[in-house]
Amino acid sequence: MGTHTITVHRVRAALRGAQRLGIDTAPLLQRAQIAPLLLGDDRARVTDAQFTCLVKELHRATNDEFLGLGPAPSPRGTFAMMCCTALGGRDLGAALDRAVRFYGLFPSGPALAVRASGAVARFTVRGELTDDPDHFLSECLVVIWHRLSSWLVGSRIPLLYAEFAYPAPPHRAEYDLLFGCPVRFGAEHTGASFDAHWLDAPLIQDESALGELLRRAPADLLSRRDYGTTVTEQIRRTMARALITRTRLPEAPEIAARLAVSPATLRRRLTAEGTSFQRLKDSVRRDAAIAGLSEGHEPIAQLAARLGFSEDTAFHRAFRRWTGTTPGAYRHAALGAHPSE
Known part of the structure; x- marks a missing residue:
């Protein structure tokens, strides 16, 4: 449950083999609804669904299970x-x-x-x-x-x-x-x-x-999996469900109560897993924002409110911190990959 996002570094790396083979990757990016403009921004991200679609397109275009990145092609099958x-x-x-x-x-x-x-x-x-x-x-x-x-x-x-x-x-x-x-x-x-x-x-x-x-x-098999077996996965799943049902994002004390632990224990477990409650909250909202902007249907002000921002300006500041660009510019670039929408 929930939409993850993928760093643009992995998108560029996935394209490398096809580019080396002389394959025009622009149509592949377009079918995956990834704007080529995003590839030049190191802080840009794409949705898990977009990346999955791109890998499938590269698989077909290269006719190689190694996507043109291996020392020799691996025939399909x-x-x-x-x-x-x-x-x-x-x-x-x-x-x-x-x-x-x-x-x-x-x-x-x-x-x-x-x-x-x-x-x-x-x-x-x-x-x-x-x-x-x-x-x-x-x-x-x-x-x-x-x-x-x-x-x-x-x-x-x-x-x-x-x-x-x-x-x-x-x-x-x-x-x-x-x-x-x-x-x-x-x-x-x-x-x-x-x-x-x-x-x-x-x-x-x-x-x-x-x-x-x-x-x-x-x-x-390459898409990121939430198995619900770590505290991080359980919190991400809870937050993602709240965004889908359009309810308020739970705060740390509420999450701790659901997991039957104290807030201090929750903090320690998250630290042991290399993260924090605020980092998780930011990543869930960032991924949901990118997914919403890429789909292109929800007004930006409505998206900001759904993600728990009291003001549009706060959402714009957070999104620029996450990606280096504004929500409007990101949506424009994303929709440029499929202008018919």
Whole structure:
């Protein structure tokens, strides 16, 4: 529930392979309703739905499951066959081993590995993908394999931490939200770690369920997920529901009461998850504002009131702080991607 937004850095990174292949990306952006003008603003963001649509368009345009970012194309259908192979495993560990060996059959495929050491298991993407200077593909591989693993066992697998074999980028804060765990940069390999007991978890999915998953892949696997298992996710979900039902956004003491904890405990738990109540409130309102402006139907004054701003000027100041532009300018740029509206 709720609309997330994606930093423009990830939009530019996703386009890189198609641009390298000489594909005109303007029509792809237009079909995803993303204004090309936004790509020049480092603080710009797009909705989760827009980004999902763009990934689907890139998938079709490049005819490559790696979106033109890998050392060699991955023909469409490769991921599906890998999933079928993985389903034959007796548990998650065997499934992941099958999947790693499947991609190992391709000389130019990504070098993947799953290894357990004591109580910790780790999935890694080894080596540098030279046609992926933004590390978009390697990060996507970690995200997809985590979410595919969670799907196979029917339960979200909490990540202990995620590591990246490069320095922290300017949009480093996005990684905490994307992976839902502590993140480290400058590591030897890119990957993510989880409790090794999950490798013994039995698979609960079958080929009929796989068909539904594949109809939504790969874009759906890349979209950010709220599982409701962390305090941050529960608060985001509560706030998003309030915006949808057009009720007042709850304050921290009300949220604490709903979670049956004290306000001080709530603050400590949010700090442990790398955020705060105000940061969550700002991000929920920012994402809802961007979604509302992109859709283009709700008057800006009405949108400001729905988001809990008592004055239009306060909304304008907040939106400029979030994105570097005004609500009106953002709407104009967004609607420029689909002028018929």
